[in-house]
Amino acid sequence: xxxxxxxxxxxxALVVICMLVPLIVVVGASxxxxxxxxxxxxxxSLRWYANVFERQRFLTAFQFSxxxxxxxxxxxxxxxxLCSVALVRYRFVGRDAVANLLNSxxxxxxxxxxxxxxxxxxxxxxVSSLIGLGALHLILxxxxxxxxxxxxxxxxxxxxxxxxVIHGANRLAAFAMITMPNMKPGLVAATxxxxxxxxxxxxxxxxxxxDRTTLPVEIYAxxxxxxxxxxxxxxxxxIIATVAIVVxxxxxxxxxxxxx
Amino acid sequence: MQRALPTERNATPLLLLLPGLLTIxxxxxxxxxxxxxxxxxxxxxxxxxxxxxxxxxGFYRDFVWRSFRIxxxxxxxxxxxxxxxxxxxxxxSPPVRLTLTLVLVVQFFTSYIVRTYALILVLGNNGIINRPxxxxxxxxRPIPLLFHEAGVAIALILVPLPFMIFPIYxxxxxxEPNLAVAAxxxxxxxxxxxxxxxxxxxxxxxxxxxxxxxxxxxTAYIMPGMLGGGYFNMIANFIQEQAMAVLDKRxxxxxxxxxxxxxxxxxxxxxxxxxxxxxxxx
Numbered sequence: 001x002x003x004x005x006x007x008x009x010x011x012x013a014l015v016v017i018c019m020l021v022p023l024i025v026v027v028g029a030s031x032x033x034x035x036x037x038x039x040x041x042x043x044x045s046l047r048w049y050a051n052v053f054e055r056q057r058f059l060t061a062f063q064f065s066x067x068x069x070x071x072x073x074x075x076x077x078x079x080x081x082l083c084s085v086a087l088v089r090y091r092f093v094g095r096d097a098v099a100n101l102l103n104s105x106x107x108x109x110x111x112x113x114x115x116x117x118x119x120x121x122x123x124x125x126x127v128s129s130l131i132g133l134g135a136l137h138l139i140l141x142x143x144x145x146x147x148x149x150x151x152x153x154x155x156x157x158x159x160x161x162x163x164x165v166i167h168g169a170n171r172l173a174a175f176a177m178i179t180m181p182n183m184k185p186g187l188v189a190a191t192x193x194x195x196x197x198x199x200x201x202x203x204x205x206x207x208x209x210x211d212r213t214t215l216p217v218e219i220y221a222x223x224x225x226x227x228x229x230x231x232x233x234x235x236x237x238x239i240i241a242t243v244a245i246v247v248x249x250x251x252x253x254x255x256x257x258x259x260x
Numbered sequence: 261m262q263r264a265l266p267t268e269r270n271a272t273p274l275l276l277l278l279p280g281l282l283t284i285x286x287x288x289x290x291x292x293x294x295x296x297x298x299x300x301x302x303x304x305x306x307x308x309x310x311x312x313x314x315x316x317x318g319f320y321r322d323f324v325w326r327s328f329r330i331x332x333x334x335x336x337x338x339x340x341x342x343x344x345x346x347x348x349x350x351x352x353s354p355p356v357r358l359t360l361t362l363v364l365v366v367q368f369f370t371s372y373i374v375r376t377y378a379l380i381l382v383l384g385n386n387g388i389i390n391r392p393x394x395x396x397x398x399x400x401r402p403i404p405l406l407f408h409e410a411g412v413a414i415a416l417i418l419v420p421l422p423f424m425i426f427p428i429y430x431x432x433x434x435x436e437p438n439l440a441v442a443a444x445x446x447x448x449x450x451x452x453x454x455x456x457x458x459x460x461x462x463x464x465x466x467x468x469x470x471x472x473x474x475x476x477x478x479t480a481y482i483m484p485g486m487l488g489g490g491y492f493n494m495i496a497n498f499i500q501e502q503a504m505a506v507l508d509k510r511x512x513x514x515x516x517x518x519x520x521x522x523x524x525x526x527x528x529x530x531x532x533x534x535x536x537x538x539x540x541x542x
Contacts, residue, residue, distance in 0.1 A: 004347065004351045005451075007344065008344035008347050008348045009348060011341060011344035011345065011348075012344055012345045012360070014341070015341050015342070015345045015421065016360070016363055018341075018421075019363055020363065021388070022378030023370070023374075025382055026381060029381055037381060038386070039381060039387075039388055078279070082280065083276065083279075083280040086272075086276035086277045087277075090276075092270065092273050101281070102280055102284060104287070105284070105287050108291070108520060108523070109478075109496065109520065109523055110481065111479060111499050111516070112294075112499070112516040112517075112520050112523075115294060115499060115500075115512060115513065115516045116290035116291050116293070118503065119293050119297050119509060120286075120293045120294070123293055123297075135283075135286055138283050139283055139284070142283050142284075146280065192369065196371075199371075200372065202371075202372065202481075202482060203481040203482060203496065206500070216371060216373050219373050219377075220373055220482070220485075220486070223373075223380075224485075224489075231377055232377075232381075235373075235377055238370070238371055238374050239370060242366055242369045242370045242371075246365050246366050246369060250362065255361050255362070255365055258365055259361060259365065259426060259430065
C-alpha cells in the first residue's frame with residue numbers, strides 16, 4: 001500500500017509548482033536584455049545587475065539593512081538566551097505569564113506595530129531610524145529567539161550541567177562549555193529567524209524610515225514606480241542568498257530544527 | 261526532569277529576564293501611546309470622535325468588510341492546498357521529504373517583497389498565465405488578475421502557505437504510525453483511516469494554521485499594495501495611507517486599535533476553541 005494517495009500527491013505537486021515557478025520567472029527575467037520585463041527573457045545580459053550596483057540608494061539601504069539585521073540578531077540572541085534560561089531552568093510565580101508576555105509582539109499586526117512605534121518615537125522626539133528600527137526589529141526578533149532557544153534548552157537535561165558543577169566547574173562555565181554546544185541546532189535556527197525577521201521586514205519598518213531606509217523599503221518603492229527588470233536582479237540575488245543559507249543550515253544542523 | 265538547581269536565590273530569574281522585559285516594555289509603551297492618541301479629537305481634547313468617525317462611515321467600514329471577506333475565502337483554499345502538502349511531507353520517504361522541506365523552507369525564508377513581486381510577473385497581462393493563453397487564442401483579451409481582487413487573492417492564498425503547512429506537519433509527523441496500521445488491520449481502507457483516525461488527531465495543527473493564515477490575510481499590506489496597485493487596498497493599506505499620506509495620526513491610531521482588538525478577539529476565540537478540542541480528544 002502506498003503511504004500517500006494520488007490526491008495528496010497531485011496537490012503537493014501543484015503547490016511545489018506554485019512555489020517554484022514565480023521564483024524561476026524572476027531569475028529568468030533578471031537576465032533579460034530588453035527594457036521590459038519578459039519571460040522567457042529576450043536576449044541575455046547582466047545589465048540589470050549592473051544597474052543595481054550603480055544605484056547608490058540600493059547599496060546604502062543594503063548596508064543599513066545588514067547593520068540592523070546583525071545588531072538585532074546578536075542582541076536578540078543574548079536576550080533570548082537569558083530569558084530561556086530563566087523560563088526553562090527556574091520555577092517562579094508568573095512564569096507562564098512572562099512567557100506569554102515575551103511572545104506578545106507576534107500577536108500584533110505588523111502595520112499596527114509600525115504605527116505604534118511611530119507614535120511613540122515621535123512623541124518622544126526621537127526621529128532616528130537607527131533607534132526606531134533597531135527597537136522594532138529587536139521587539140520582533142526576541143519572541144522567536146526566546147521560543148526557539150527555550151525549545152532547545154528544554155531538551156537538555158540539567159544533570160549534564162550538574163555533573164560539570166560537581167567536577168568543579170562554576171555554573172557559568174558549565175553552561176558555556178556543556179549546554180551551549182548542545183544547543184547548536186537551536187542557536188542556528190534562532191539566528192536564521194532573527195536575521196530574516198529583521199532583514200526582510202517591510203510593513204512595520206516603512207513607518208520608521210525618517211533619515212535612513214532599508215533594502216525592502218527601497219525595493220518596494222522602486223517596484224511601484226519603475227517597471228524594468230532591476231528588481232528582478234535584486235530579487236535573484238536575495239533568492240540565491242536564501243537558498244545558500246538554507247542549504248548550509250541543512251548540512252550543518254538539519255532542517256528539522258527549523259520546521260519544528 | 262526540569263527542576264531548579266538547589267543553590268538558587270529568587271532574584272536570579274528576574275535579572276535574567278530583565279533585558280527581555282525591557283524590550284517588551286517599549287512595545288507596550290508604544291501600544292499605550294497609540295491608544296491614548298486615538299482618543300484625541302481634532303482639537304486635541306479627549307473623545308471617542310475618531311472611533312465614531314471610523315464606525316459611522318460606510319467607506320471606511322468597506323475596508324474592514326473587504327479584508328474579512330478576502331481572508332475568509334482565501335484561508336480555506338490555503339488549507340486545502342497546505343494540508344495535502346503537509347500530509348505528503350510527513351508520510352514520504354526521506355529523500356522526498358527532504359526535497360519538500362527544502363522547497364518549503366526556502367519559500368518561508370524568501371522575502372515577502374520578492375515573492376509578491378514574482379507574482380506580478382506571473383499574473384500580469386504579459387505574464388506567463390495570460391501570454392500563452394492569448395497566443396493560443398484560448399482567450400481574446402488578458403484575464404484581469406493584476407490590479408484586481410483575483411490577483412490579490414491568489415497572493416494571499418499562496419504566500420502564507422508555510423504558515424499553514426508547518427503547524428499541520430509538526431502534528432502529523434508525531435502521530436503514532438501504528439494507529440493507521442491498527443485501523444487497516446481492523447478493516448478500514450485508507451480513506452476511512454484518514455478521516456476517522458489521522459484527520460481528527462491533526463485538528464490542533466489545522467486550527468493553528470487557520471489562525472495564522474487568517475490573521476496574515478486580514479492584516480496583509482504588501483500583497484494588496486503591490487498586486488492591487490492601489491485599486492484594491494485592504495485595512496492595513498488604509499492605516500498606512502492615513503498615517504503617512506493624509507498625516508492623520510489620530511485617526512490612523514484609532515483604526516490600528518480597532519484592528520488590534522479584532523486580532524486579539526480572534527486569537528481569544530481560537531484559544532477557547534483549542535482548549536475545548538484538547539479537552540474533547542484528551
